Amino acid sequence: MRYGTGSPMQTFDPHRADTGPAFSTYLTLVYDGLTRVAPDDTGDPLPALAKSWEWIDDVTIEFVLQEGVQFIDGEPFNAYAAKANIERMIAAEGPRSRTVASIQTAEVVGTYRLRLHLSYPDPTVTYNLGLSPGMMVSPAAFDNPHLDLNPVGTGPWIYDFENSTIGDVHRFRLNPNYFKGHPDGRADYEIRLLKDSRARLNALVSGQIDFAVLGPSESEYAERRGFNLSTRMSRWMGMTFIDRNGEVAPALADVRVRRAIGYAVDRQAIADVVFFGFAEPRSQPMATLGHVDDLKNYFYYDPQKARTLLKEADAEDLHFVVPVIAPISAGYEAIQHYLKQVGINMELEVVEPGSYAALARTRRFPVNTIGYPTYDPDSRHLAIWGPEAAYNPFELNTSQLETIAARARQTLDEELREQLFEEYFRIIVTEVYSLVFVHVMDVVAYDGERLADVEVSRYIDPRLREVKLAPRVTGL
């Protein structure tokens, strides 16, 4: 199974890895966690190396572990190994360590029983342990300086270090001792890094790879060429107003101006033309948890209304600068055009993706344009809107949001959480902390003759673990 990805492998050390496309492309193949995140929209934590778990009290959770599992180096997996992993993860202070900051200590209560003691009630811990911080590494490999290039896990595939070239081709062999065995059709992987969507399409069309994530225009062509598409709404495209007190762009302090921007843009046209229909007009950030039904069509295309709002706000000759990264600039170029129609001069400054994070943490721009995922509201709160958020350089006081988010974080009551997040996002949308234009689809194109069960994961890349060769291929 040959897959073309645009995401470079960064590190195979899960405790120092972020959760993103690199995780879902490379790390999930070779590692298992105590739990795993359901690949569907629910994102529920499912059993993995832990067969089951139960809350002993509000701040203690006990996992019952799989027996008879071995790491690929022959080390046994058990509660001692799991404890060592949790401790290593905490000590590593990796990029995702804050998501599991509630974990204080790990305690072995039996060879296959592990208890985690938390500092506060944290319902997200089972979810987050299904991501990179919870991946289990062979304790014998902890001190291996090249662990980040040559992983030692329990996963269904074994990374073929010898036959791989970092930044080009990564090869994975099936793990013959995988504790769950392998379903029919599962095969070795060859993952090729092709940064450019056009190059991936070329590789797909010329039969050099079997499936790949494609950009909108490439997807449209791939569909015409008879490839199967698997899609999933994953990110929103919009603007987050981080300077709501108007330090850099005074006019943006007025919520009416921010709303005017919301009415000035033809979302449908952007979805249809810029994204070739692989996007849908939306007014709010979240697709599932945090989605507010009655705000569904809060914003619509009405330039006249936008002009009226601007007049009311007495905002004339409105001018501000927005940073964008080149790969997504087309959408903002279109928005720029719409804003000009209502008299807003939005200037684009293209920045390097590598510098973007650093720049977004300064007070240089009143707006950021990072495309965030449409799920996992708590993570978004921590990153974007919370008072301590990295992308709150103007240090706006959002204690009101923090209060809501903190309550949601610490309750195990699903319904209450939903209510709390509805309240939260009503503020985000109506006060226009962030303005959403469309939700963008991730598209995986594949050869339906060769592959089955190709579906897009939350992290842009397809759920590589589920992909199988089509029956007719394996039958040969």
Next chain:
Amino acid sequence: MNTATHAPLTGTQRFLRAFLRNRLAVIAASYLVFVVLVALFGQYTLVHSPNEVNLSRALEGPSAEYWLGTDHLGRSTLSRVVAASRVALEAASLGVGIAILLGAPLGLVSGYFGGWWDRISMRIVEAIIALPALLVAIAIIAILGPNLTNAMIALGIANSTAFFRLMRGAALEVREELYVDAARVSGAAPTRVVFGHVLPNVTGPLTVQTTLAFSFVLLAEAGLSFIGLGVQPPNASWGAMLSVAQGFVYQHPFLAVPPGLMIMFSVLAFNLLGDGLRDAWARVDHQGEPTGAAKRRMGSAQQQDTESRAQSRDAADNAALLQVQNLEVRFPAPRGGELAVVSEVGFSVPAGKTVGLVGESGCGKSVTSMAVMGLLAEGGRIAAGSIRFDGEELVGLNETQLNKIRGAKIGMIFQEPSSSLNPAFTVQNQLGEALRVHEGLTNRQADARAIELMDQVGIPGASQRASDYPHQFSGGMAQRVMIAMALACRPKLLIADEPTTALDVTIQGQVLDLLSALQEAYDMSILLITHDLGVVADMCDEAVVMYAGQVIESGDVDAVLRSPGHPYTAGLIASIPQNQKRTGKLQQIPGRVPPAWDWPRGCRFFPRCPAASAACNQPEHIALTRLASGQDSRCVRATDIDVKTLW
């Protein structure tokens, strides 16, 4: 008098004329003017602004409204191409401007003052040249952020080395020249020297280099914008437009056409302009062209020549080894048509004798010898006459037939031994070539014979030196190698074209002695071409004196030297160096041989002749007449003046 009364053109006028004659360069220049105008004013004529988005009209082909179609956001490709031309020209001007402003002054200073400053600068320039220019541009973009100005600074620095080297070279050259020293001695400030002497010299190369730099920077800008490190969206640049087009190559391949063609045409125009400028400058440097009046005269003179193909000396001397009759050689004139640079030439070389072909440079003696060899320079042809060698007519033979004679029966040596030997091969290799070709020797045999030959011509340590390269030989030794080479196949005739002119005085005698000795040993004839009557006196049996493409006197060497029958011959005799000093010029005859298009009617020597009278340029044509002393002369006054006492 009709000796060219035409007013001479100034350098600039000549340059412009030459340039305007190059049609492609003119088209290129006009195109660039057009692009500049479009870049400056095009935006005012556009219906759609370049950044005007119209999502309902995205990715359309050319139409009445959008002449070049639209891009993925429904923006007019025409408008964007126009806007991009401004970006491209601005960027290129910036890059080239930096290159010139940085490179040229530093190069000037470096070349003019030299010393440690120059050495350090050259090291830095070498370092910059070794740097991967585009990678450095990318690195600089990493530091300063992606935008065009930063990219252009990087490219400007990379390109400045070319200007540095150009200016340094020019300054060095000027520094060497005497007039600058003189200017310096007379107290002229360095700046005046620079502006007065260096700049005029480099204007040509500088403009050419500038156009080349423009095409380089344009291409590099397009490349950087293509990979997203140059012009940033929404602004248009040709490279960035191609980058967008690449994303829609399947849906809308036309999108890649206009920007690609714009890059190509603009770069092409700069290249063609550069070529045109270079050619035009080269032509200006080629001084002197026939003026209209002179050309008209030429025509009539030629007619005369062909009409009266007069009797020449010893026309039927069948015993001679080489017999040249009525030879006329023509070359293409610089401005179309042909010029007869040699006409009515006749002489013969008897077996075993040495005949001297004498005259100043430009008189046609070398052309005559090359005509005998069938080696006239490109464009030249034998228009009339006959060359009989050893009973065989050479005129009209094809290359293959001539090749059987050249090197085998006629050997030739030249004036500059060092440049006449091929620097890329060992002397042994070159010595053996004729043997392998004409006598079918194997490599080993040829090598052995080569060493023998070298030994014979007096090269010490021949067997060791055989595998040396020509540059390892001194001038005298190299000429010995040449002689050995010419004699390899024991030719019957050796043509020696100024064989000693380029050599030191002490060596000259040795080489001439060697030739005499070898002539005896090999029993061959020699046609010795020289400007030096002293050499003729030493070596020759007969002398043939040429002036302005004609034989003006010929006869037994004693007769010619004792009682010359032509004022020109007398002048040459008077100019024989008294003591064996090496002199290139003949001081005693004022003026020089005029170029072929300026030959006067009647006696061609008339303008320089001390005995010139009205009679001299009366007849259209003067024939050779036999004098009492036995030789032939082409002087109408040969009998009524005492030629000998003229000088």
Next chain:
Amino acid sequence: MIQLLVSRIIGLVPLLLIVSFLTFGMLHMVPGDVRDRILGTDATAEQYEALGEKLGLNDPIVVQYARWLFNAVQGDLGTSAYNSQKVTDAVLDTLPVTLSLTLGGMFVAILIGVPAGVYAGLHRGSYIDRAAVLIATIGQSLPNFWVAMLLVIPLGLIWQVVPATGFVSPSDSITEWIKSITVASIALGTSASAALARQTRGAIIDVLRQDYIRTARSKGLSREVVTFKHALKNASVPVITTIGFQVNGLLGGALIVEQIFGLHGFGSLAIDAVRTQNMPMMQGVVIMGTLVIVLVNIGVDIAYGFVNPKVRSS
């Protein structure tokens, strides 16, 4: 000859020192560093400082450079900013791609440019000559990435005679390797061949005017021997110099063209390094790029020595 080689190689040292110090210094002026990568987006200021201390990022730049240089002489160009990959390894991994394209482009350029130039030079003024000169001028004006973009559609996608993307190492399969770099090499070689053709033509015309050609003809050698033995070897002197000059341009072109074919050479490494602020990597690429150019040029010098005995003996 050996002396020449040795002196050229010794001359490399100061060059690489200058280049490395300049890039090292410049790249340290970039906002943001390794710590953004390691700590992610949610780190505190103390974590930031502590990590800086640990990695030696707080030392003066000269100290940091000295440390880098000390390792570099031992073949260690540092470590990637975001994993334990050695910069040396990464650069050496991508080197075959860049080298293949650069040399492939050079090969195509010589293959087309030299014969065309020789022919045009020998038949100066003929229609073919004029056509060749014009075609060469046009060829020189083509952006090579445009050519690549247009060539890959028919060759890679429609007829599929060569792979549309990807690189095969010559150690795996020579034929597949050639196929994988064919289109890119053609695209790169076109403009270089044009420059080469013009130079070759000029050199041939120039050489044919030389005295030694007249000498060769005076020996009764056939036109073929005069042309192919006497003229060509001498004409190759300026032509080889031109090839040396082309290396820099070809390497630059390779950086851009590799993007079109999804090849992982210095271009991807450099662009990636810019995008992710992987400055150790950027540094390594620039140094290696310089080394490639200089080494190829030394190769050119050796070839130069072959055809020019003056260089060899002095």
